[in-house]
Amino acid sequence: MNDIITAMPTGPTPDVNLNLNVRGMKPSATVAINELSNQLLDAGEQVFKLGLGQSPFPVPASVVTELQVNAFQKDYLQTVGLRELREAVAAYHHRRQSMPARADDVLIGPGSKELMFLLQLVYYGELVVPTPAWVSYAPQAAIIGRKVSFLHTDKNQNYRLSAELLEKTCISDPDRPRILVMNYPSNPHGGSYTNEDLAALAEVAKKYKVVVLSDEIYGELHHDGRYVSIAQFYPEGTIVSSGLSKWCGAGGWRLGTFTFPAHMAWLRRAMAVAASETFTSTSAPIQYAAVRAFQSSLDIENYLFHSRRILSALGRWSAERLNEAGLSTCLPDGGFYLFPCFDAKRSALAERGVQGSAAICQRLLEDTGVAILPGSDFGRSDDELSARLAYVNFDGARAITASEAISKERTLDEAFLRAWCPETVEAIEHICDWADRV
Numbered sequence: 001m002n003d004i005i006t007a008m009p010t011g012p013t014p015d016v017n018l019n020l021n022v023r024g025m026k027p028s029a030t031v032a033i034n035e036l037s038n039q040l041l042d043a044g045e046q047v048f049k050l051g052l053g054q055s056p057f058p059v060p061a062s063v064v065t066e067l068q069v070n071a072f073q074k075d076y077l078q079t080v081g082l083r084e085l086r087e088a089v090a091a092y093h094h095r096r097q098s099m100p101a102r103a104d105d106v107l108i109g110p111g112s113k114e115l116m117f118l119l120q121l122v123y124y125g126e127l128v129v130p131t132p133a134w135v136s137y138a139p140q141a142a143i144i145g146r147k148v149s150f151l152h153t154d155k156n157q158n159y160r161l162s163a164e165l166l167e168k169t170c171i172s173d174p175d176r177p178r179i180l181v182m183n184y185p186s187n188p189h190g191g192s193y194t195n196e197d198l199a200a201l202a203e204v205a206k207k208y209k210v211v212v213l214s215d216e217i218y219g220e221l222h223h224d225g226r227y228v229s230i231a232q233f234y235p236e237g238t239i240v241s242s243g244l245s246k247w248c249g250a251g252g253w254r255l256g257t258f259t260f261p262a263h264m265a266w267l268r269r270a271m272a273v274a275a276s277e278t279f280t281s282t283s284a285p286i287q288y289a290a291v292r293a294f295q296s297s298l299d300i301e302n303y304l305f306h307s308r309r310i311l312s313a314l315g316r317w318s319a320e321r322l323n324e325a326g327l328s329t330c331l332p333d334g335g336f337y338l339f340p341c342f343d344a345k346r347s348a349l350a351e352r353g354v355q356g357s358a359a360i361c362q363r364l365l366e367d368t369g370v371a372i373l374p375g376s377d378f379g380r381s382d383d384e385l386s387a388r389l390a391y392v393n394f395d396g397a398r399a400i401t402a403s404e405a406i407s408k409e410r411t412l413d414e415a416f417l418r419a420w421c422p423e424t425v426e427a428i429e430h431i432c433d434w435a436d437r438v
Helices: 002-007 029-042 061-069 083-097 112-122 137-144 163-171 195-207 262-276 284-294 298-324 343-351 357-368 396-404 414-420 422-437
Strands: 106-109 126-131 148-152 178-183 211-215 238-243 256-259 387-390
Touching (some): 083 256, 106 262, 112 137, 298 396
Parallel strands (some): 126 148, 178 211
Antiparallel strands (some): 106 256
């Protein structure tokens, strides 16, 4: 395994003709760890893929059927997206979060990642990113040449951005245009915000006219199903980002949505112009199928209930097991990520020549076959000794079928997890045993 790891490129080949903003950049960390894991698997190594955050669950059958039925759709659609889909997305946000959204407020793209890039391209402003943060927010800004302000949140506050920290950032230059990225439940730590947190942040954002990009791609995977958007407290300044990749298990379908306040039509139109010159329009069959995904139905609600129940039980069990092993991590509120810290093992690791979060992840992969990502990829100091893992290395279709056979009143126990999420359970135990041996 060591030969393969050392053979992996650490970045692009230097090229004097590269744009200065791109030169020296590495590929996305989550994409790179997935490709490395697959390469190790192809070489016959045992690998536990806890690096890439891909939903383990299948796309709901009714949505798959809609894709099959609409496979013949071959025409270019409007750049802004299929009208029926935009109506379904607007109705979805109104139903879930009481947002006064209309079809004309919605923009469809080939993944929310592309839409985030276009937003930064057309809106001239500083990007404000609370850390730890998803790996692509800041690199996108760097490619475009935008300034990034990192707000380093506190583990003791479950990594929540506080209104005080946001105020401190804004007050130094109150008139500067800014985009604040809010992602909750969070990738990489699974935490979320209370209503009080969101109301306080909204008040500061409103005071300084900050545009909030609320990345709610994991919203439907809040483990209690009680997700609340900051758009409820700051509707005039919040763009809500969503899509099919996480809660609908359709990451490879590449469909994302942005929903704007009505008075930000100028910004939506500017993004649509840029989109018309880049991706033209999003895949037609997938847009037609997505209409079904965003509509309310019993089968989708049942799918979400069992997805949440499984992730809640597995996330809590994994966090508790890691904490027992001395790898401090917060209990997740939603999504499928944990952000453990190896600081309690710092001295022992240093004695073995392992220093920094990147070195920990490298050694863990070599020793156990468990692939996770260092906290430094998520905007934290390498010396913090933090890491991100995605507890999704199991067969989600089999797990949902097993969950459906158990009364909805029951909490899934460890026996269920060992039976139906065995790869993830084994991976967590490998991490804990490795830490105990240090």
